[in-house]
Amino acid sequence: MSRIVIVSNRTPGKGPVAGGLAVALRKVLSEREGFWFGWSGKLTEQPAREARFEDIDGLQVGQIDLTRDDHHAYYAGFSNSILWPSFHLRLDLATIESHWYEGYRRVNHQFARALLPLLKPDDVIWVHDYHLIPLASELRALGARNRIGFYLHIPFPTADALYAIPHHEELMRDLSRYDLVGMQARRDVAAFTEFAEHQMPSTFGGHRSETIDFSRTEVDAFPIGSDPDAFARLSVSPAGTKMVHRMKRALGDQRLILGVDRLDYSKGLPQRVEAYEKLLANNARLRRSVHLLQVAPPSRDSIKEYQETSDTLDAMCGRVMGHFAEPDWQPLTYVKRAYGQPSLAGLYRLAKVGLVTPLRDGMNLVAHEYVGSQNPADPGVLVLSRFAGAAEIFPEALLVNPFDTDETAEALRIALDMPIEERQQRWQALMNAAKHHNVDNWAASFLDRLAPGSMPQSGTRDI
Numbered sequence: 001m002s003r004i005v006i007v008s009n010r011t012p013g014k015g016p017v018a019g020g021l022a023v024a025l026r027k028v029l030s031e032r033e034g035f036w037f038g039w040s041g042k043l044t045e046q047p048a049r050e051a052r053f054e055d056i057d058g059l060q061v062g063q064i065d066l067t068r069d070d071h072h073a074y075y076a077g078f079s080n081s082i083l084w085p086s087f088h089l090r091l092d093l094a095t096i097e098s099h100w101y102e103g104y105r106r107v108n109h110q111f112a113r114a115l116l117p118l119l120k121p122d123d124v125i126w127v128h129d130y131h132l133i134p135l136a137s138e139l140r141a142l143g144a145r146n147r148i149g150f151y152l153h154i155p156f157p158t159a160d161a162l163y164a165i166p167h168h169e170e171l172m173r174d175l176s177r178y179d180l181v182g183m184q185a186r187r188d189v190a191a192f193t194e195f196a197e198h199q200m201p202s203t204f205g206g207h208r209s210e211t212i213d214f215s216r217t218e219v220d221a222f223p224i225g226s227d228p229d230a231f232a233r234l235s236v237s238p239a240g241t242k243m244v245h246r247m248k249r250a251l252g253d254q255r256l257i258l259g260v261d262r263l264d265y266s267k268g269l270p271q272r273v274e275a276y277e278k279l280l281a282n283n284a285r286l287r288r289s290v291h292l293l294q295v296a297p298p299s300r301d302s303i304k305e306y307q308e309t310s311d312t313l314d315a316m317c318g319r320v321m322g323h324f325a326e327p328d329w330q331p332l333t334y335v336k337r338a339y340g341q342p343s344l345a346g347l348y349r350l351a352k353v354g355l356v357t358p359l360r361d362g363m364n365l366v367a368h369e370y371v372g373s374q375n376p377a378d379p380g381v382l383v384l385s386r387f388a389g390a391a392e393i394f395p396e397a398l399l400v401n402p403f404d405t406d407e408t409a410e411a412l413r414i415a416l417d418m419p420i421e422e423r424q425q426r427w428q429a430l431m432n433a434a435k436h437h438n439v440d441n442w443a444a445s446f447l448d449r450l451a452p453g454s455m456p457q458s459g460t461r462d463i
C-alpha cells in the first residue's frame, strides 16, 4: 500500500489538541505508513532548505522553519486576512496588501522544495487547507508526478467573493493541478462547479486570460466528522464525570446551554449572546433556571479583526450580565480557554442545549462532538446554524439562521421545552448520522478516491 504524506500548515505538537484538523488527522497517520509535513512553528533569519524529522507521540513529522517576514505574509496576511474572510463571505473584514501574495507563493515553494526529496514515486500526498492551495503546482513544477489530493476545510466562496480575491485565477489554476479536490459540503462543490463551468476570465489591460482546464481534477464533497463513539466514552470517563459533577454543583437545577468555539468572527458569537439575551427578555420564567456557558479560547490574536471580535464579545457578555444578573444569579459564564477532550465531553453531556451558530462554517466538529457525548436516555438538543456544513449532515437538529437572533432565541426556547420523546428521536437520527460520517470514514473515503488507479465514480462531479 502506498505511503500517505499529509501536508498542512502546522504539524501536530505534543499535548492537548485544539483544532478540528489536528484532531482528525493524527488518527489517520496512526494507522497508515507515511509522515506529516509542515511548518515547525519556528521563525528564523534564513529560509530553511531542508526538513527536520521528529517523532512526535509516535508520528513521523517533517518540519521546516520559515522566516518571520515570509510567515507573516503567508499566514496572518494572505491566508488569514484575505482567504479566510473571503471564503467565509466576510469581504468587509478582509485586508488586502498585494505583497502578501508573493510571500504566500514563496512559502508554498519552500514547502515543495523541502518536501520533494522526501517523496517516493508512489507516495500519495494529501494537502490540507487554504494555506497550501498552490502546493501541487509548486511540486509539479519541480517534477513530482505523484497523486496529489487537496482538502478544503473551510467553505468554498460564492462566485462574487471569489472574484474579489486578488490572484483568484492563479489559485483556481492551482486547484486544477490536483487529482482530487475534496470539500466539506455539497454547497461548496456547487460553488466550485459554478466557477469552473462559467469562468469569467479577467480582461485587465486588454489581456483576456485563458479558461482553466479542470478536466483532470475530480471534485466532490467529503464531509468530515468526529469520533462520536470516543466522545460517548469520554463523556462517562472519570475525567468527563468529574467535569459533570463540578458543573452540577455550580449549576444546581439550572439548565446548561453550551457554546464551544475558537474565538473567531465566523462563529457568530456576538449574535449568539444577543439571541440568549432575547431568550431571557422574552421568557421571564426562564431567568434563574438557565445558564449559558460560552467557552472560546482566543485564536489568531495578532490580527486586528480577531481582537475586535473579542472586545465585542466582552461588551456583549457584560451587557447581558448588567441586564439580568442578580446578587445570587448569573445568566452566563464566558471562559477564554481551551479544555481537554474529556472535560469538553463532560460539558457537552451535561448541556441541555448545544448552541452551534456560526455565520458560516466548513463543517463544525463541535456539533458532531456534542451529539456523540449525549446521554441516550435523556439527550440534549442541538441548535445548529443552517450555514454550517454540518447542517447538511444533521437536518434533525433545530436549524436556525444565526443572523436572525429572534429566530435563534425562539429555537432555544423550543429546545428547552422539547419533550423527551422528541429529543430522543432527534438525537438518535443525529447520532446515526455522526457515526456514518465519522472521521475514519471521512479519511478512508478521501484516500480511497485518491489512491492510484482509482476511477471517478458515477454520480461524482468530474469537471
Ligand code: ADQ
Pocket: 017, 018, 019, 020, 021, 023, 153, 154, 224, 260, 261, 262, 295, 296, 297, 337, 338, 339, 340, 341, 344, 361, 362, 363, 364, 365, 366, 369
Ligand atoms: P475550526 O474552525 O477550528 O475548524 P471546528 O470544526 O468547530 O472549527 O473544530 C473545532 C475543534 O476544536 C473541535 O474539535 C473542538 O473540540 C476544538 N475546540 C474548540 N474550542 C475548544 C476549547 N475551548 N477547548 C478545547 N477544544 C476546543 C476548521 C473549519 C471547520 C471544520 C474543521 C475540520 O473552520 O468548519 O469543521 O476545520 O475540518
